[in-house]
Amino acid sequence: MAFESLADKLSAAFKKLKSKGKLNETDIKEAMREVKLALLEADVNYKVVKDFVKNVSERAVGQEVLESLTPAQQVIKIVNEELTALMGGQNARLVFPSKPPCIVLMCGLQGSGKTTHSAKLAKYFKGQGRRPLLVACDVYRPAAIEQLKIVGEKAGATVFEMGQGDPVKIASEGVKYAKDHGHDLVIIDTAGRLHIDEKLMEELKNIEKTVVPNEILLVVDAMTGQDAVNVADTFNKALPITGVILTKLDSDTRGGAAISVLQVTGKPIKFSGIGEKIDDLEPFHPERMASRILG
Ligand code: GDP
Helix, strand or coil: CCCHHHHHHHHHHHHHHHCCCCCCHHHHHHHHHHHHHHHHHCCCCHHHHHHHHHHHHHHHCCHHHHHCCCHHHHHHHHHHHHHHHHCCCCCCCCCCCCCCCEEEEEECCCCCCHHHHHHHHHHHHHCCCCCEEEEEECCCCHHHHHHHHHHHHHHCCEEECCCCCCHHHHHHHHHHHHHHCCCCEEEEEECCCCCCCHHHHHHHHHHHHHHCCCEEEEEEEHHHCCHHHHHHHHHHHHCCCCEEEEECCCCCCCCHHHHHHHHHHCCCEEEEECCCCCCCEEECCHHHHHHHHHC
């Protein structure tokens, strides 16, 4: 599971703190140094770590903490709160418009998990009584359309495809089909590349302008390390991203890049992918994730 090593290191730092009883500023400084190292080793972006430690330190050296009966607990509580804030604070949900359908545009690099998560979302919202339609706009790899059909079937969702035509046209025809057939949720799976290129961005922008999605979800592979931060930054500057789906959190990733993605884009993580199966999707709860990391 992601964040395991970070969790271990933080737990070791806090164990030391707890064993001390009353704390002074030096104790807190020492603990913060360990927290900083743990976050850096977990691959959290340097600037994000610096700000985080500064925020926690400022709160932790306050008189209330130092004079409290359980200062270590107070410090841990502050770290928990700041970590929750770092991961977005509140639960972020998809926003459904009052007039259906809700149009969701999926974007991200190839292999990040777009197709898989399009289907996972369809299944998830089907379970909540919605009627999702999956739209196949990844037209460059014939296998991608086939893959969407296979996972779409697993999700019990209709898949709209027009073969390898113009993705902008397919997206708008897909939305039209949804309106005509009573689908209240349209999930558009788009093409990814191994690297960002102009043509891909132009295509996404054209789809965006044409269908005007309610949600643009950036699919980010938690395993890609600091590169994920650059990728997210570029997508975020090109498109009005509304949220992030963080995938492969079941893997052995250090996880820190994921935290940084949120800080760099300012966009909340709405869902996390925790496996390859159709049901391996969870709404992202920052406070639960922070508690999991802090053990
Ligand atoms: P796309 O190119 O962005 O559409 O990516 P895919 O949906 O094809 O996913 C790429 C690979 O990652 C596939 O082998 C998926 O099974 C795998 N994958 C996707 N999401 C997850 C996840 O949450 N956990 C794990 N372990 N694998 C995933």
